[in-house]
Amino acid sequence: MQLPESWLRAFVNPDLDTDALSHRLTMAGLEVEETATAAPPFSGVVVAQITEIAAHPDADKLRVCQVDDGSGEPLQIVCGAPNAAAGIKVPLARVGAELPGGMKIGTAKMRGVASAGMLCSARELGLSQDHAGLLVLDENAKVGQSLRDALDLDETVFTLKLTPNRADCLSMLGVAREVAALTGAPLSVPRFEPVPVTLDDRLPVTVQAPDLCGRFAGRVIRGVNARAATPDWMKARLERAGQRSISALVDISNYIMLELGRPTHVFDLSRIQGGLTVRWAREGETLELLNGQTVNLTPDVGIIAAGDVVESMAGIMGGEATAVTLDTTDIYLEGAFWWPEAIMGKARRYKFSSEASHRFERGVDFASVTEHLERMTRLLVDICGGQVGPLDDQVIKLPAREPVRMRLERCRRVLGVPVDRAEVERIFSSLGLVHEVEEGDVFVVTPPTYRFDLFIEEDLIEEVARIYGFERIPDLPPVAPARMLAVPEVQRGPHLLRARMAGLDYQEVINFSFVEEAWERDLAGNAHPIGLLNPIASQLAVMRSSLIGGLLANIVHNANRKQSRVRVFELGRVFMRDAQSADGDLSVAGVSQPQRLAGAAWGPALEEQWAVPARPVDFYDMKKDVEALLGVRAQGLVCVPDTHPALHPGRSARLLLDGQPIGWLGEIHPRWAQQADLAQAPVVFEVDVDAISTVPLPTPAEVSRQPIVIRDLAVLADRDVSYQDLLDTLTQTVRSNATLGIVRDIKLFDVWRDKSSSAAETSMAFRFWLQDRDATLDDATVEQCLARLLEALVSAHRVRQRA
Template identity: 80%
Template structure:
C-alpha cells in the first residue's frame, strides 16, 4: 500500500520526522518497505507566468515567450510546446537550474534567438510521463515560488508491506488510527455536512443471498456532470497513492476507498433495467468486466443482477454494461458488506485481482457503510453537482463480535514484562478497543473494522505492539536443561540428508502443491486432494509423490545448460486414506507420510580424463540407495513392477522385510521426451519411516579358521529369477544347522548359450565357507555345496552346469 505522508498527517500529525514515523510503524507491525520523495531531486525550478507569445522568426514549430519569473524583469525563452499561451502559469528552469538526471540549464541560442532558461513539461521534471506540453499550474500559484514548495514535491511516499490479517490498515484512516495509538497524537476525521435528499427516487434492491451480502446500502443521484474536472488536490493524492486519474466519478470512488477503506461502486442508472438483485451466480452465465475480460460464472460466485442480466461481480469488479462514462448524468451509488469467505479466491480464479476484492476478502468495516456513503455523496455533489435521493440501507446479517478475554498474568508470562494494568487500559483505549475489566481479566469487544481479534494471544500481541517491542528486554529463557540422548538405532531426517549429500546429491525443497497433470502422469492418482483456494492454477492439488518435483528440477537445470544433475528431497506427501482419524497431527481421511526421493541425470561421474563418460543408469542409483541404507541394504529387494512414471522394463518395487517401501527406475521415455531430455533420469522414492530405524550391530567372535571358496554354476529356466534362487539358498541355510558354515553368497556370472535350443540361463554362484573351531575339510565343503544344489534342483528344477 502506497500513500503520501502529507495525506496521513492530515488525519494525525505526531511530532515525529519521516524516519522516526517510519520506524515507529515498522516496529508496530506495519512494515514500511520504502520511503521516497514524491518527485526526483531537482533545483532552480520556479513558478512562472507567460506574459506574451510570439512566433519564432526562423522556425515554424518554435515560439518566443516573454516570461515573468517574479524577479521583476521579464525573461525571453524559446519554447516548442503546443500549449504555450499567454496568461498560463508553468514551471520555469532558470539559468543554473539542475533537472532530474543532472542536466544543468544555461543560456542558449536557438535558431538565432537567445533563450534564458527552459519551460518544463511534467516528464522533464520526472513527475509523470506526460510530454504533450508544458505542465500547467493552478491559477493561484505564486509567481517566483519554488516549484517544490508550490506543489509540495518534498512530500514523502510511504510503501507499507501489510500482513494479510491487518485489513483495517488498507486505508489512510486505518494507518492513522495506528499512528494515533502509537504516538498519542490526536486523530482528526474528515468533517463534512451530509447532503439533504431532494429527490424521492429510489432503486429497488433485493438481497437474495444473505450469506453473500450482510448489508447493502445505496442511493440515486441525478443530474451529475461526469465531465467535471477532478480537483487538483484529489488528483495529486490519488497519483501519489499509485492510482491513475480517470474521471471525476471514478476518481471520487477510488479516493473514498483509499482514504476510508470503503470500496464502492457507481452504476450508470440509465443502463439499469429494473431493480437490482444480489444473488449467487448461475452456471453458464457470463459477464464482461470493466477490464474488458469476459468471465464465466459459477454457483459460488456472487453477482449483482438487474432484470435477469448480471451487471457486476459482487465485491470484485463492476460490469462494462452499466459502467459510468463521460456522458453519464444519473448514477446509483452502492456500498455493501460482502462476507469475506464469499469473496476469497474468486478474483484469483479469473486470474486477476482488484482493489475491492483485496479488501473485501480480508474484511471491511460493516458499521460505517452509511457514513462513508454520505461522505462520498458530499464529494460527488460538490464536484459533479446533481441532486441526491434518500439513502436506503438493508441490514440482513452482520458478523457477531464475540468478546475476547485476556488475563493480565497471562500477558505478563507471554511477554516476559509486567505491563501494568493501567498501561494496558491506556493501550486498549488508544486502540479504540472497548473493554470491561473483571478480576484482572480484560474482556474486549472487537470493533467492526478489526477482523483479526479472536483469541487471547491476539490481544497480547496488541499490547506488545503498542507497548513497544524495543521495551521488552532481550533476556535468554531460563529453564531446566535436560539432555535427551537419541537412540543409536534411529536414523533421523538430518542423518538421511547428510548421507544423501555425501553421495553427491543436492537437496531441493519443492512446493507440496503441484499440477494436476503431475499426479495423473507421474503418480497415477486420478483423485488427488484438491485445494479449495489455490494460489495459482498450476498449484491446485496436493502431491502424493516427490518424483514430479524432482523431474521439474532436472528440466529447469537442463534448460540452463547444466549437464549433470543429482538432487534429492525429503518431504511429506498427501494421499487419501479413510482409515486415518482426525487428531492433533492428523487430518481425517488424509495420510501424510514422509518420503525420501532422489534423481540422477547426466554422466555417472564428473568429467575427467581417467574415466570414460557414460550416462548414469539404474544400477548407479541402486548402489547409492544401498549405500544410504547401510546394514539394511541386505534386506532390500527390488522386484520387477510397473509404475506410471517409470520405464516398464527398467524399474522395480522396493521391499524391506517383505513390505513394499518405494520405487526405483528410469523415467518413462514418454515423460523424458515430453520434457525434452536426451537421456532419461533415474529416480528412487522410499518411505522414510521404513528406513528410519537401523539395526544395531551385534558383536560376534571372529573365527581364526581359513575361509574356503567354492563356485557353483547351474542352468535355470529363463523365468527363474536370481532373487528366487537366493531366497531358496538363504532359507535352506537357515533351516539346516550343518550349513551354518556358509558365510556369504554372491552371483558373479550370468551367461546364455545363444545356439542352444532351450531358453536357459547359466547362473554362477560363489560361496564363502568358514568353520568356527576347526579347518574345513573337502568332504564337509562338498557336502554343503551338494545340499544347496539339491535345494535348487527341488525348488526350481535347475541342473548343474558341467
C-alpha cells in the same frame, strides 16, 4: 501501500519526526518498507509565468515565450507544448538546472532562436506520466519560488508492507487509528455536512444471495458534470498514494477508498435497464470488465446484474457496460459489504487483481457503509454538482461480533512482562476495543466492525504487545536448564538422511506440498486427492500423495535450461485420505501425513571424465544408491517386480525391507518422459522415512585369522527363475544347516544367455566366500559345502550345473 505523510498527519499529528514515526509504525507491525520523497531529486526548477507568446519564425509547432522567473529580467524560451499560453504559471528549469535522470539544462538555439531554459511537463519532473503539455500551476503560486517548496515535493511518502490480516490498515484512517493508539495523539476524522436530498428517484435493488452480500446501499445522483476537473489537492494525494488521476468521478471513488478504506462503484444510470439484482453468476454468463478483459463467469462468482445483463463482478471490478464516461450526467452510487469468503481468490482465478478485491477478501468495515457514502456524496456534489436522491440501505446479514476472552495472567506469561491491568485497559481503549473485565482479571473484548483479525486469546495478546512496545519487553536469557537429550543410536533423523543423500551426489530440493491434479491422477494413481479450498494458484489445487511429480518437474526445469545431468532428492510429507487417522497435536482426522524420502537421477551416471565411458543412469545405479542410504540394513532389501502408474512396467520394482513394503524404485514411464520432452527417462525412488529411520546396533564379533576361500558356481536355470529366488534358497540353506556356517558371503558376478540355443535357460554364476573361525579350510570341506548348496538349488529350482 503508499502513504503520503501529510495526508496521514491530517488525521493524526503526533509530536514525532518522520524517522521516529516510521520506526514506531514498523515496531507495531506496520512495516515501513521504504521512505522516499514525493518527487525524484531535481534542482534549479522554479515557478515562472509566461508573459508573452509568439509563433516561432521557422517552426510551426514551436513558439517563443517570454517568461518571468522572478529574477527581474525576462527570459526567452522556445517551447513546443500545446497548452502554452500567456498568463499561466508553469515550472521553469533554469540554465544549470538538473532534472531527474541526470539531464542538465543549458542555453540552446532551437531552429535559430535562442532559448535560456526549459518549461517542464509533469513527466519531465517525475511527478506523473502526464506528458500532454506543460504542468500548469495554481495561479496563486509565487513566481520565482522553488517548485519543490511550492508543491511540497520533499514530503515523505511511506511504503507500508502490511500483513494479510491487517485489512483495517489499508486506508489513511486505518493507519491513523494505529498512530493515535501508539502515540496518544488525538484522531481527527474528516467532518462534513451531509448533502440534502432533493430528488425522490430510487433504483430498485434485489439481493438474492445473502451469502454473497451482507449489506447493500446506494443512491441516485442526477445532473453531475463528469468533465469537472479533479481538484489539485485531491489529484496530488492520489498520485502520491500511487493512484493515477483519471476523471473526477473515478478519482473521487478512489479517494474514498484510500481515505476511508471503502471501495465503491459508480454506475452510469442511463445504461441500467430496470433495477439491479445481486446474485451468483449462472453457467455460461460472460462479462467485459473495465480493464478490457472478458471473463467467463462460474456459479461461485458473485455479480450485479440488471435483468439478464451482467453489470459488474461483485466486490472485484465493474463492467464496461455501465462504466461512467465524460458524457455521463446521471449516476448510481453503490457501496456494499461483501463476504470475504465470497470474494477470496476470485480475481486471482482470472489472472488479475484489483484494489477492491484486495480489500473485500480481507474484510471491510460493514457498519460505516452509509457514513462513507454520505462523505463520497459530499465530494461528488462539491466537485461535480448534481441533485441527490435518498440513500437506500439494505441490511441482509452481517458478521456476528463474537466476544474474545483474554486472561491477564496468560498475557503476562506469553509476553514475559508483568503488564498491569490498567495498562491493558488503556491499550484496548486506545485501539477502540470495547471491553469488560470479569472476575479474575479476564478481559472480554468485542471486536470492532473493521477488525477481522481478532478471534482468539493470542490475537488480543498480540495487540497488547504491539501497543505496549516490543522494545520494552526485556531481552532476558532463558532460565530453564539446557539439558542435552540422548539421541538413540538406532535412530537416524532427517538431518542424517539428508547428509547421506548429499554424500551420494544428490542435491536437495523443496517443492510445494500443493501440486497439479494431473500429477496425482497420472503419476500417483490417486483418483481422489485432497483438494484445497483456496489454492494459491489454479494449477496447485490438491495436496500431494507422492514426491515423484515434484522431482520430475525439477528435472524438466533443469533440462529446459541446458543442464545435462540432474540428481535431486526431497524429504517431505505427503497427504492421503485415511479414515483411521484421528485428530492430534500433529495430525488431522481422516488424513494420513507420512514423511517420504525420494530421489531422482537423469543424464549420465557419472560426471564426464576420461577414465570411464559415458553411459546413462539406470535402475541398478539407483538401487546401489538406495543400498548405500540404508547402510547395514541393505542386506534385508529386496526388489519385487511390480507396476506403478509413474514407472516403466518392466523396469520398476516394489521395495521390501525385511519383508515389509517401504516404497518404489524404477524408471519413469516412457509416456511421461515423452510428455515432458525428455530424450531419456529419469530413474526415481521413493521410500517411507519411518521405515528406514532405524538401524540395528552393531554386534561385536571376533575377527577370524583364518584365510578366506573363494569358489565359483555357475548354474543353468529356467528363465522364469530369478536371481532373487536362487539367492533366497541359498541363504535359507546356509541358515538351516550348521555345517554351512562357513559361508560368509554370496554374490552374483555373471549372467549369460545363449542366443543361438532354443533352450529357455539362463546361466547365472555365483561367487562364494568361505571362512572358518577356528581352522583353515581344506578342499574336501569346501567341495562338500558347494555340493550341498548345489543340491539345494537343484531340488528347489531344478537347475543344472554349467560346465
